[in-house]
Amino acid sequence: MTETSIRTRFAPSPTGMFHVGGARSALFNWAMAQQSPGGRMVLRVEDTDEARNKPEWTDGIVRAMSWLGIHTDDPAFEGPYFQSDYAGKHRETAEELHAKGRAYYCDCSGEQVQARRDNPNLGYDGFCRDRGLEPGPGRALRFRVPEGGPTVVEDRIRGRVEFDHASIEDFVIVRSNGSPLFVLANVVDDVEMDITHVVRGEEHLSNTPKQQLLWEALGLRAPVWAHLPVIVNEQRKKLSKRRDKVALESYQEEGYLPEAMVNYLMLLGWAPGDDREIMPWTQMVPLFDIADVNSSSAFFDEKKLRAFNGDYIRSLELADFIERCEPWLTAGEAPWPAENFDREVFARVAPLAQSRVAVLADIVPNVDFLFLDEPETDDKSWKKAMKPGIGVPMLEAALERFSDEGLSWDTDTLKAVTEEAGAGLGLKLGKAQAPVRVAVTGRTVGLPLFESLELLGRERTVARVVAALEKARAEEAAEAASET
Numbered sequence: 397m398t399e400t401s402i403r404t405r406f407a408p409s410p411t412g413m414f415h416v417g418g419a420r421s422a423l424f425n426w427a428m429a430q431q432s433p434g435g436r437m438v439l440r441v442e443d444t445d446e447a448r449n450k451p452e453w454t455d456g457i458v459r460a461m462s463w464l465g466i467h468t469d470d471p472a473f474e475g476p477y478f479q480s481d482y483a484g485k486h487r488e489t490a491e492e493l494h495a496k497g498r499a500y501y502c503d504c505s506g507e508q509v510q511a512r513r514d515n516p517n518l519g520y521d522g523f524c525r526d527r528g529l530e531p532g533p534g535r536a537l538r539f540r541v542p543e544g545g546p547t548v549v550e551d552r553i554r555g556r557v558e559f560d561h562a563s564i565e566d567f568v569i570v571r572s573n574g575s576p577l578f579v580l581a582n583v584v585d586d587v588e589m590d591i592t593h594v595v596r597g598e599e600h601l602s603n604t605p606k607q608q609l610l611w612e613a614l615g616l617r618a619p620v621w622a623h624l625p626v627i628v629n630e631q632r633k634k635l636s637k638r639r640d641k642v643a644l645e646s647y648q649e650e651g652y653l654p655e656a657m658v659n660y661l662m663l664l665g666w667a668p669g670d671d672r673e674i675m676p677w678t679q680m681v682p683l684f685d686i687a688d689v690n691s692s693s694a695f696f697d698e699k700k701l702r703a704f705n706g707d708y709i710r711s712l713e714l715a716d717f718i719e720r721c722e723p724w725l726t727a728g729e730a731p732w733p734a735e736n737f738d739r740e741v742f743a744r745v746a747p748l749a750q751s752r753v754a755v756l757a758d759i760v761p762n763v764d765f766l767f768l769d770e771p772e773t774d775d776k777s778w779k780k781a782m783k784p785g786i787g788v789p790m791l792e793a794a795l796e797r798f799s800d801e802g803l804s805w806d807t808d809t810l811k812a813v814t815e816e817a818g819a820g821l822g823l824k825l826g827k828a829q830a831p832v833r834v835a836v837t838g839r840t841v842g843l844p845l846f847e848s849l850e851l852l853g854r855e856r857t858v859a860r861v862v863a864a865l866e867k868a869r870a871e872e873a874a875e876a877a878s879e880t
């Protein structure tokens with residue numbers, strides 16, 4: 397580590413999913429580590445809560461980070477470390493603070509404290525400060541908040557934030573059962589890991605004066621602090637896992653590209669300037685400055701993210717696009733029988749689809765008509781396209797032409813004969829192609845129709861038109877019967 401190298405850290409508490417807010421924190425920390433010569437970002441899994449200590453959750457964190465492009469083998473990456481491995485150090489530091497007189501043991505129960513105070517908001521009253529209690533069962537260790545104050549936190553994003561000591565009680569650093577509290581463990585680990593910059597969510601700002609006091613009590617200079625703005629939904633409410641889609645994994649499953657996601661997350665509170673928005677990671681890193689991050693809440697605009705993703709998808713090389721679609725096409729969830737999938741046919745349809753999908757999962761409804769035995773017909777589309785007097789005659793006219801063995805089965809010819817069939821019924825091409833589209837693909841919207849028919853081939857197209865015609869005729873007959 398050189399004098400100027402910075403050491404940031406990303407310190408998630410495992411929860412079984414990777415929150416988009418966590419992803420943004422990781423990226424900001426990662427940008428800072430990457431732009432500093434010799435800089436590092438430490439991954440520290442804060443796993444001291446027993447219920448959170450599941451190895452698969454840690455794997456999930458590493459996997460999600462690597463999806464975002466933060467790889468454990470990158471020279472700027474360090475870890476993962478586990479908070480639980482530092483338990484000895486947490487205890488030792490607590491003892492050190494006690495020995496220095498900066499912390500004291502307390503045997504007050506919550507009820508006792510409350511009974512002594514008329515205002516429960518005031519917190520602990522310092523009853524045990526000078527009782528000189530030795531450690532023992534049922535005794536918690538409290539930090540002795542210095543008289544006077546205030547503690548001033550110089551936050552890189554928010555500027556100077558003052559905390560009056562009257563509002564900071566002598567807080568517990570080790571519970572009466574011997575387990576250290578977050579405020580202590582988090583500081584001890586940051587000390588051990590030589591962290592120079594703490595960049596984390598705004599919800600931790602209230603812990604910061606306590607943590608800064610701990611650094612000072614240990615005779616150390618506190619790190620640079622930066623608290624990132626809260627992320628809100630459309631109703632301007634803080635993103636919550638009950639209400640909002642917050643798991644990075646959900647976006648991954650829908651087919652957001654990691655590079656689009658990274659780009660979008662970087663803009664939650666920061667911007668590269670000059671109204672630029674779409675920018676690859678490598679160009680953002682040298683421009684990123686934590687001091688430029690905005691302190692006001694950042695709106696997570698899923699629509700905008702989707703639009704970003706569409707842009708990123710359109711700019712992929714075709715071969716890359718095809719490869720990235722693969723998981724949606726060949727995984728068990730694809731709606732067609734696996735053996736129906738044909739890579740060559742997909743490679744031909746892919747250029748038509750690439751400009752139309754905003755997320756990769758959208759590829760499936762766009763191309764399913766090619767791989768399903770029968771198209772999945774959407775009722776609303778069917779009703780709309782098969783209006784009486786249009787559906788049946790149009791399908792009949794199209795069928796007559798499509799089944800002509802001499803017809804060249806190509807896009808231009810198919811368009812010409814459909815247009816001609818429509819003209820015979822007084823229909824413009826737009827109207828005329830709707831029944832054909834629904835018969836063949838099951839929907840009223842989709843890829844360009846005549847290219848689709850060419851790809852599907854004569855035999856299957858004709859079979860679908862025949863089947864649709866039968867269905868439409870049967871419906872008309874039923875309708876007529878009910879009217880008489």
Ligand code: GLU
Pocket residue numbers: 406407408409442582595596597600
């Ligand atoms: N484990 C804490 C959290 O996930 C991180 C705190 C920090 O970054 O200091 O909120």
